[in-house]
Amino acid sequence: MAETIPIPGPPGLPLIGNPKDIDLNNTVQSFISLSETYGPIFKLYLGGSERIFVTDHELANELCSRKDFVKKITGTTEHLAKVMPDGILTAQHGQESWGLTRRTLNPAFTKASVKDMFPEMLDITSQLVLKWARFGSESEFDAQADFTRLSMDTIALLHDENVHFIRTFCSDLVNQRRANPTDKKDIFNALLNRRDPVTGKELSHGVITDNMITFLFAAHLIMNPEAYAKVQEEIDRVMGPNAITPDYINQLPYVKACLRETLRLEPPSPALVLMPIPKDQDCVVIGNKYLIRDGQTTVVLIAKLHRDPATFGPDAEEFRPERMLEENLRKLPKNAFKPFGNGARSCIGSEFALQQATMVLAVLFQKFDFSFANPYYQLQYQPSLHRKAKDLYIKARLRPNIDIMSLHRDLFPPSA
Numbered sequence: 001m002a003e004t005i006p007i008p009g010p011p012g013l014p015l016i017g018n019p020k021d022i023d024l025n026n027t028v029q030s031f032i033s034l035s036e037t038y039g040p041i042f043k044l045y046l047g048g049s050e051r052i053f054v055t056d057h058e059l060a061n062e063l064c065s066r067k068d069f070v071k072k073i074t075g076t077t078e079h080l081a082k083v084m085p086d087g088i089l090t091a092q093h094g095q096e097s098w099g100l101t102r103r104t105l106n107p108a109f110t111k112a113s114v115k116d117m118f119p120e121m122l123d124i125t126s127q128l129v130l131k132w133a134r135f136g137s138e139s140e141f142d143a144q145a146d147f148t149r150l151s152m153d154t155i156a157l158l159h160d161e162n163v164h165f166i167r168t169f170c171s172d173l174v175n176q177r178r179a180n181p182t183d184k185k186d187i188f189n190a191l192l193n194r195r196d197p198v199t200g201k202e203l204s205h206g207v208i209t210d211n212m213i214t215f216l217f218a219a220h221l222i223m224n225p226e227a228y229a230k231v232q233e234e235i236d237r238v239m240g241p242n243a244i245t246p247d248y249i250n251q252l253p254y255v256k257a258c259l260r261e262t263l264r265l266e267p268p269s270p271a272l273v274l275m276p277i278p279k280d281q282d283c284v285v286i287g288n289k290y291l292i293r294d295g296q297t298t299v300v301l302i303a304k305l306h307r308d309p310a311t312f313g314p315d316a317e318e319f320r321p322e323r324m325l326e327e328n329l330r331k332l333p334k335n336a337f338k339p340f341g342n343g344a345r346s347c348i349g350s351e352f353a354l355q356q357a358t359m360v361l362a363v364l365f366q367k368f369d370f371s372f373a374n375p376y377y378q379l380q381y382q383p384s385l386h387r388k389a390k391d392l393y394i395k396a397r398l399r400p401n402i403d404i405m406s407l408h409r410d411l412f413p414p415s416a
Helices: 027-038 057-065 075-083 096-109 111-116 118-135 143-147 152-156 160-179 187-193 205-216 225-239 253-265 350-367 404-411
Strands: 041-046 049-054 069-071 272-276 283-286 290-293 298-300 368-372 394-398
Touching (some): 027 041, 027 049, 057 283, 057 298, 118 350, 118 368, 118 394, 118 404, 225 253, 225 350, 253 350
Antiparallel strands (some): 368 394
8 A cells, every 4th residue: 555644634622523613604615714724635523523525626536536436425415315215316325226216317317308398497487587577677586596496405404294294295296197197208207107227127116206306306506697798698699589499508608608607616516425435445545645444424525626726727716607618618627527426426417407507597688687686795605505695686677678568478479
């Protein structure tokens, strides 16, 4: 084994370790601050165990590339496993139900399959547009609340009786759809009707229920108004007054670059939690000098990795969508941009999310002019499983030459 050196970190208190080094109202920023003090790898003693944090691209790339590091289910997600032990998000490494679910759902999340969901996505988006238009230009909207009705944090706080209710509710939906099958091309049908191409098995009743809950609590991406003018110019040039279609999605490169840049600065999950599973020994060495024990929690801090100046330049802290245009995205080093997780356990719904976000932004910026309700607003975060903006309210004013009646006709044209 190569000669190793100690992993640095702040001194902890006897028995309890380092909880005082973490601001529970802004845990991600606490970790970022510690990385600026102790370097690209540091350790903390939290929750009764020592955890390793990695923040730079060189070490993160090694961890994400090695086969002896796998996703570890911890924290709130570990508690969610009590509600949905066979869920695609919560299943442990090596658990058969995860592989069964993933292989069964993969065909439902290809670009072609996601394209089939476009009408349903557009219908939901159109209802949101009409809702905002009806409230008027002086109304203030909590955009985040509209985009994310429920979150995984809600599940984590449920008592046993609430958990039983949710599982019973979803189980009843499974029974109803099986008793009254449809040809609708949705994720629910994929869960019910597809077979695992490896084992030939269908998903069990319980596994379907677990994944329904996962999708019910999936988060939407938040739009970023920084590149407002360029986004709206591209949408006007490409779409004009026309209703959005799947073909327009691929003609909006700057909108997509804005989404990627938002994901870079505000990753949906600010950390990737891994653990080593060495085959022939009880530890592994990373970076040729740092020792990590078998099963030890190892955190890749995505929120810091995405702001690494060595990868993204001296303006890595700034919102600059041009760096995430397709031609520049291809030049990034491997594993430098990880908004949807890593490897086989990466987010299965990334194509779904990107199509939906692109469509939502295109429709909203085509129809509205936006401003902050508070012109002096500064981005803040509230404590949660994922980074959520705090007290972010916007105003939406219909653009010139658009009124509520014409908007309704555009969004919901009368059937022939």
